[in-house]
Structures are given as structure tokens and as C-alpha cells.
Amino acid sequence: MKTLASALALAAMTIATPALANDQVVAGATVYGPEGNQVGTILQVENGQTVLDTGTHQVPLAVEMYGVGETGPTITVTKVQLDTMIEQQMAAANAARDAALVEGATIMTADSQTLGTVGTIEGDNVLVVRAEDAGEFTVPRNYFAAVEGQLVARLTMAQVDAALAGAAGADGGTGAAE
Numbered sequence: 511m512k513t514l515a516s517a518l519a520l521a522a523m524t525i526a527t528p529a530l531a532n533d534q535v536v537a538g539a540t541v542y543g544p545e546g547n548q549v550g551t552i553l554q555v556e557n558g559q560t561v562l563d564t565g566t567h568q569v570p571l572a573v574e575m576y577g578v579g580e581t582g583p584t585i586t587v588t589k590v591q592l593d594t595m596i597e598q599q600m601a602a603a604n605a606a607r608d609a610a611l612v613e614g615a616t617i618m619t620a621d622s623q624t625l626g627t628v629g630t631i632e633g634d635n636v637l638v639v640r641a642e643d644a645g646e647f648t649v650p651r652n653y654f655a656a657v658e659g660q661l662v663a664r665l666t667m668a669q670v671d672a673a674l675a676g677a678a679g680a681d682g683g684t685g686a687a688e
Contacts, residue, residue, distance in 0.1 A: 625641065
């Protein structure tokens with residue numbers, strides 16, 4: 511599967527002006543496409559990475575992905591093309607997540623610990639059955655991802671434990687986090 515980064519990297523190799531040391535790539539800069547059209551605005555630049563806001567999506571891109579233009583930094587795709595690529599990647603990621611999100615599936619945390627298993631799925635609510643009989647709680651579907659076929663909660667174990675501790679205090683000690 512072609513990723514956004516690899517697609518843009520391939521496209522970036524075809525431009526005439528490489529942007530290895532591009533002083534135009536700064537927060538607040540307007541980014542233009544190959545036809546001079548506005549693609550978006552750079553929100554931040556940190557550690558060789560940027561976040562480009564297209565108005566529809568916030569897209570992480572390496573600083574090297576930008577070319578030097580007369581009016582500001584450039585990329586080799588239009589706003590519509592970039593938004594379409596992101597939407598396709600999001601749809602593929604959601605499909606992979608939904609395929610992995612089945613009753614009985616093992617759930618790992620973002621810090622690679624076993625959280626438990628999927629109990630039931632009702633709409634966008636997923637009942638998580640904690641490992642070692644540590645209880646159950648409900649998490650929205652969008653808090654999960656599939657990473658190499660493995661179901662992963664987008665939370666660390668510490669975040670889960672803190673949320674459950676907070677919920678237990680708020681609901682009188684039952685530990686339900688919904």
C-alpha cells in the first residue's frame with residue numbers, strides 16, 4: 511500500500527528545486543501547489559516535521575517535502591489531491607480497524623501492554639474486558655486502530671488506569687468509564 515509520505519516523496523523527486531534547506535518552511539507560511547494554487551498553511555515546524563492545515567485535514571509532512579516557490583513553499587500536489595490521499599488513507603485505516611475489532615479480539619495499549627479483550631460492540635461503543643478480571647469499561651470505536659493486524663487502543667495503560675480511577679471516584683467507586 512502506497513503511503514502519503516512515499517507518494518509525496520516520489521512526487522518531490524520530480525521537482526526542479528529541492529528544499530533541503532528551505533527557509534520558507536515556517537509556521538504560518540501559506541503553501542502552494544504545482545499550479546500556484548493555495549494548498550494550506552503550515553501550523554508548526556518541529557524536528558524536521560511540519561503540520562500542514564488544508565482547512566479539511568491537518569497533514570504531517572517532512573520539511574524535505576517542500577519546494578521553494580516565488581510566493582512561498584510549494585508541494586507537488588493540489589489541495590484536492592492531498593485531501594483525497596488523506597481521506598483514502600483514513601478510510602483504509604478505519605476498514606482495517608473495523609476488521610480487527612471483533613468480539614474476543616485481544617487489545618493492546620499504545621505502550622504495548624495487554625489491555626484485555628473486546629467484549630461486545632454496540633454501534634460505536636466497544637466493551638473492553640480487562641485482563642486478569644480487572645473489570646469492564648466502554649470505549650468509543652475511534653479510540654482503536656489496527657497496527658499490523660493487531661487491535662491497539664490509542665491510549666497508554668497509564669491513561670486507561672487514570673481515566674478509570676477518575677471515573678471510579680466520580681460514580682461512587684464502580685469503575686465504569688463510559
